[in-house]
Amino acid sequence: MNDLDSPEKLICDPEGVKTTTREYFTRLYNHSRVPELPKPWLMTPSVVNVRDRVEDDPFVWPKKATLADFRALLQRGNSRHLPGPDRWEKWIIKSLSDDALALVLDLHNYQVMNSRFPGDVKDMWLTMFHKRGVCTNLSNWRGLLLSNVLANSPMAWLNCCLIQYSSEKGILPDMQVAAQPGVQTRDLMSFLAGVKCWANRHKEPVYALKHDQKKGFNYLAPEGFHDTVHSYGLLQSIIDIDRAAHKETRCFIQTAYGITVPIVVSDVNKQGGPLSPLKSTFTTSLGHYYLNDLMRNDPDALIISSSTHKRNDPHLKDDGNYLMVAMVEATDDSFLFSRSLPSLRRNTLAMERFQYVYGWMTQWSKSMACLLSATGDQPNVISLPSVTVERGVNPLIVTEHEIPLIRDELEFLRAKVDNPTACYEELRDFIETFQFPRILGRLPITLIRKIVAQNIALKCCAMLYLQPIKQSDAEALDKQIIEKVHLALGFPFRPSSRIATLPLSHHGFDFPSIERINAGIVVAGISQDLNHHIRSY
Numbered sequence: 001m002n003d004l005d006s007p008e009k010l011i012c013d014p015e016g017v018k019t020t021t022r023e024y025f026t027r028l029y030n031h032s033r034v035p036e037l038p039k040p041w042l043m044t045p046s047v048v049n050v051r052d053r054v055e056d057d058p059f060v061w062p063k064k065a066t067l068a069d070f071r072a073l074l075q076r077g078n079s080r081h082l083p084g085p086d087r088w089e090k091w092i093i094k095s096l097s098d099d100a101l102a103l104v105l106d107l108h109n110y111q112v113m114n115s116r117f118p119g120d121v122k123d124m125w126l127t128m129f130h131k132r133g134v135c136t137n138l139s140n141w142r143g144l145l146l147s148n149v150l151a152n153s154p155m156a157w158l159n160c161c162l163i164q165y166s167s168e169k170g171i172l173p174d175m176q177v178a179a180q181p182g183v184q185t186r187d188l189m190s191f192l193a194g195v196k197c198w199a200n201r202h203k204e205p206v207y208a209l210k211h212d213q214k215k216g217f218n219y220l221a222p223e224g225f226h227d228t229v230h231s232y233g234l235l236q237s238i239i240d241i242d243r244a245a246h247k248e249t250r251c252f253i254q255t256a257y258g259i260t261v262p263i264v265v266s267d268v269n270k271q272g273g274p275l276s277p278l279k280s281t282f283t284t285s286l287g288h289y290y291l292n293d294l295m296r297n298d299p300d301a302l303i304i305s306s307s308t309h310k311r312n313d314p315h316l317k318d319d320g321n322y323l324m325v326a327m328v329e330a331t332d333d334s335f336l337f338s339r340s341l342p343s344l345r346r347n348t349l350a351m352e353r354f355q356y357v358y359g360w361m362t363q364w365s366k367s368m369a370c371l372l373s374a375t376g377d378q379p380n381v382i383s384l385p386s387v388t389v390e391r392g393v394n395p396l397i398v399t400e401h402e403i404p405l406i407r408d409e410l411e412f413l414r415a416k417v418d419n420p421t422a423c424y425e426e427l428r429d430f431i432e433t434f435q436f437p438r439i440l441g442r443l444p445i446t447l448i449r450k451i452v453a454q455n456i457a458l459k460c461c462a463m464l465y466l467q468p469i470k471q472s473d474a475e476a477l478d479k480q481i482i483e484k485v486h487l488a489l490g491f492p493f494r495p496s497s498r499i500a501t502l503p504l505s506h507h508g509f510d511f512p513s514i515e516r517i518n519a520g521i522v523v524a525g526i527s528q529d530l531n532h533h534i535r536s537y
Helices: 014-028 045-056 067-075 098-114 149-169 185-202 223-231 236-246 276-295 341-357 420-433 445-466 471-489 514-530
Strands: 124-130 141-147 206-212 249-255 263-265 302-305 322-325 327-330 333-338 368-372 381-386 399-407
Touching: 014 249, 014 263, 045 149, 045 223, 045 276, 067 098, 067 149, 098 149, 141 149, 149 236, 149 276, 185 302, 185 327, 185 368, 185 445, 185 514, 206 341, 223 236, 223 276, 276 327, 276 333, 276 341, 333 341, 341 381, 420 445, 420 471, 445 471, 445 514, 471 514
Parallel strands: 124 249, 368 399
Antiparallel strands: 124 141, 206 333, 206 368, 249 263, 302 322, 327 333, 381 399
């Protein structure tokens, strides 16, 4: 692997690889590098409103779990064979009898009520998986922390209780998808499609900045969640158990050459932790509310309304409704909106300072700006301000970053918004390049059907979930899949895609139908949009 300080140097010996890996994660999980800066977002009007709602009906913590609560908790999440350092298997624990499980529940409740994790129960294994780019560069890898069951269960219990309470009290902003029960990523894609349609219909130029964060949860300092707990009027006991769970934890790193000497980490918002998404979402909600309050006094704020509302000539009761859109979020992916470039620059700098205080930094090489309903000549590149992250330099000094400006296109969660043609072309290319495994002789049709269902249909379903396509294009994909099946089987006839996708009980071959999957997603999406429990959607 590449040396951390001299990337041109390649380390090959086993001990050197283990030492370099250990040093990399030690630096990655070090949160002592962020200086103290002003935090004007802690007492904004929106935050005060949330605090008032919380104080009217306070959150109860610590809270003991009953046996039924604990069984329901164990049913959540992943139950595959994935033991932590204690070798406990979650799937075995949730199968225990009531008498045996009561012993585990007593240990769980002891930790919850006392905010204490005794012994080495907090020890973790860190395993790595490659994300993208050069394999020898450690920055292209992600660390996944595997904890003991008893270290995870108190945080999972807090996460379960806090999400339910947050939903009841409306703590999180509407435009924040993560950690909101009943809100799905497709809701946000549908909302962005509405913004794009509104801009084109009203011929209003709309600027948007797509933020890309470095390293996800790893850089996020715990002070962000703790500040949010204080600002929203939640209890100090939440901070106490969070600190106890992440203070001076031994982490054993799994490498290709064995386990390293453990590193001791503190206050790590670990990838794979049960509370990590909620901590991240709560932290960014402070910035979301801060930006909303800044935009209320901005004449170039993006306000979605009818044309009659803008002319002060309402024809219907609904013409009085309007919605200000400052920011939309899906965990660590976000869009900032404004109707002018100077306004976007101000908002970008405000959010850059907010996230820098809590350890997050923008990956400017992967960020981009979009301009909807553009008129006239526009530059291909724009400059946006940020904080200065160089050591020894005041971070409040502004540094400019150039990013590409894309016209009349939004892309979120790796899908183009309101562009079914682009989605169809991507799926068509995927199916075209897909190869069935080769064996001596022909693959049996039952195996081919299972491969199509698990390797082709599931990917298509995931992409269609974010961006459905035209029904005629979905039919074309079905025909393309059956054509590949025909070539793999070597039959003298070409089966009809409609017959091939019929169930066996209807004398078909029971292959998954992209056409029916797409139609189902469309109908379910329309129903969700028309009956959404959050008004903004």
